[in-house]
Amino acid sequence: xxxxxxxxxxxxxxxxxxxxxxxxxxxxxxxxxxxxxxxxxxxxxxxxxxxxxxxxxxxxxxxxxxxxxxxxxxxxxxxxxxxxxxxxxxxxxxxxxxxxxxxxxxxxxxxxxxxxxxxxxxxxxxxxxxxxxxxxxxxxxxxxxxxxxxxxxxxxxxxxxxxx
Amino acid sequence: xxxxxxxxxxxxxxxxxxxxxxxxxxxxxxxxxxxxxxxxxxxxxxxxxxxxxxxxxxxxxxxxxxxxxxxxxxxxxxxxxxxxxxxxxxxxxxxxxxxxxxxxxxxxxxxxxxxxxxxxxxxxxxxxxxxxxxxxxxxxxxxxxxxxxxxxxxxxxxxxxxxxxxxxxxxxxxxxxxxxxxxxxxxxxxxxxxxxxxxxxxxxxxxxxxxxxxxxxxxxxxxxxxxxxxxxxxxxxxxxxxxxxxxxxxxxxxxxxxxxxxxxxxxxxxxxxxxxxxxxxxx
Numbered sequence: 361x362x363x364x365x366x367x368x369x370x371x372x373x374x375x376x377x378x379x380x381x382x383x384x385x386x387x388x389x390x391x392x393x394x395x396x397x398x399x400x401x402x403x404x405x406x407x408x409x410x411x412x413x414x415x416x417x418x419x420x421x422x423x424x425x426x427x428x429x430x431x432x433x434x435x436x437x438x439x440x441x442x443x444x445x446x447x448x449x450x451x452x453x454x455x456x457x458x459x460x461x462x463x464x465x466x467x468x469x470x471x472x473x474x475x476x477x478x479x480x481x482x483x484x485x486x487x488x489x490x491x492x493x494x495x496x497x498x499x500x501x502x503x504x505x506x507x508x509x510x511x512x513x514x515x516x517x518x519x520x521x522x523x524x
Numbered sequence: 525x526x527x528x529x530x531x532x533x534x535x536x537x538x539x540x541x542x543x544x545x546x547x548x549x550x551x552x553x554x555x556x557x558x559x560x561x562x563x564x565x566x567x568x569x570x571x572x573x574x575x576x577x578x579x580x581x582x583x584x585x586x587x588x589x590x591x592x593x594x595x596x597x598x599x600x601x602x603x604x605x606x607x608x609x610x611x612x613x614x615x616x617x618x619x620x621x622x623x624x625x626x627x628x629x630x631x632x633x634x635x636x637x638x639x640x641x642x643x644x645x646x647x648x649x650x651x652x653x654x655x656x657x658x659x660x661x662x663x664x665x666x667x668x669x670x671x672x673x674x675x676x677x678x679x680x681x682x683x684x685x686x687x688x689x690x691x692x693x694x695x696x697x698x699x700x701x702x703x704x705x706x707x708x709x710x711x712x713x714x715x716x717x718x719x720x721x722x723x724x725x726x727x728x729x730x731x732x733x734x735x736x737x738x739x740x741x742x743x744x745x746x747x748x749x750x751x752x753x754x755x756x757x758x759x760x761x762x763x764x765x766x767x768x769x770x771x772x773x774x775x776x777x778x779x780x781x782x783x784x785x786x787x788x789x790x791x792x793x794x795x796x797x798x799x800x801x802x803x804x805x806x807x
Contacts, residue, residue, distance in 0.1 A: 386590065388668075389586075389589040389590050389666070389668065390586065390589075390590055390594075391668075392568050392569055392578070392582045392585075392586065392668070392671060393568055393668075393671050393677075393681065394565050394566055394568040394569035394570070394578075394681075395553075395565065395566050395568075395681055395684050395685070396564045396565045396569065396570075396571065398684075398688060399552070399553060399556040399561070399564045399565070399684070399688070400556070400561050400564055402559075404688070407689065408685050408688075408689070410691075410693035410694065410695075411693040411694030411695055412693075412694075415667050415668070417672075417693065417695065418671065418681060418695070434561075438564060438571060440569045440571070440576050440578055440596050440597055440600050441569070441578075441582075441586055441594060441596075441597050442594045442596065442597070
């Protein structure tokens with residue numbers, strides 16, 4: 361129980377919020393925990409935090425490894441409190457930035473894999489292949505949707521989104 | 525004539541309204557899960573087609589926390605505020621699921637019966653202590669505490685989460701604890717003295733807001749102790765004396781009870797000065 365609390369406190373710094381979210385401190389004040397974003401998401405990507413998360417409880421969160429965000433942008437339109445702001449183009453979303461762990465990534469270890477490159481919705485721009493083999497995240501273009509983290513073949517995933 | 529029918533069957537229509545409000549909590553997440561997104565939300569905030577609705581208490585909380593006025597949120601509070609200005613705290617007695625559950629349990633008769641003081645309504649001042657404490661808490665600790673203490677919001681949110689994810693959190697346990705306290709310790713203490721949602725709705729009261737009106741000439745001065753109107757009231761108020769506001773939430777049970785006796789109580793949009801029964805006797 362205490363371990364769970366400590367774990368959720370540590371993860372508090374790294375919660376992946378739905379697209380269009382305002383910065384975390386402001387988000388916690390604005391979000392009225394109405395669950396409209398959860399309900400409107402056609403992919404059921406958005407989950408809800410429980411009471412162990414302290415005052416984050418009831419807020420929406422995306423767990424990319426379970427279901428990533430597919431950038432349909434339905435959720436900011438229904439948010440009544442401005443915790444999620446509409447974003448004009450999906451390329452301008454900044455949920456977070458993906459980061460590759462080169463020590464575990466298959467491509468960096470001699471096995472040809474292009475899963476993250478192929479699945480990235482900002483195709484050929486947010487993840488590029490260095491020398492046609494090694495995936496590299498272009499941080500300015502990455503929207504932080506988590507599709508790459510979701511499709512990565514290693515477990516734990518070698519590419520993951522750092523929120524914020 | 526339709527109005528008369530409604531008046532004579534207040535209890536039935538109120539139950540119907542409460543049941544529909546309860547079905548809403550279950551139906552909406554279920555419909556959302558199956559691809560229907562025209563109606564969304566919980567009793568924190570919902571949208572029906574293009575119309576947004578938000579709990580006015582949450583609007584106040586949001587303004588205090590963020591120090592900003594967000595237009596969408598302000599617009600969404602208009603409808604519930606209008607309803608409260610015209611009809612009073614009807615949300616509490618005609619929709620709120622927490623009140624519905626507590627009334628059901630009361631009907632089954634779990635409560636230790638407390639002696640009701642005759643002819644005494646609690647001082648209106650006591651009602652405003654709780655919302656003041658909540659608002660101060662928000663200002664001092666910067667936490668959205670009304671969200672965590674809104675019974676209709678918590679219940680609808682937990683049901684929504686159960687339907688979407690098959691899991692619920694400690695929030696439901698909190699609701700059950702409060703319901704338990706209502707059974708064991710004090711009846712209706714939450715609705716009467718604590719709930720911040722009702723308190724903000726009660727602020728929207730004017731001279732023309734729907735109220736329960738007493739006509740002393742028709743009163744048969746029942747010898748029952750307490751009289752039928754007072755024992756019908758779920759909040760243990762005395763409808764014959766002044767000071768039912770801000771507590772009264774316009775459920776109409778006292779009106780229905782009196783229809784069998786003198787028919788001295790009715791709903792009215794004109795707040796005629798409430799006369800104490802003792803004054804009539806002493807004239």
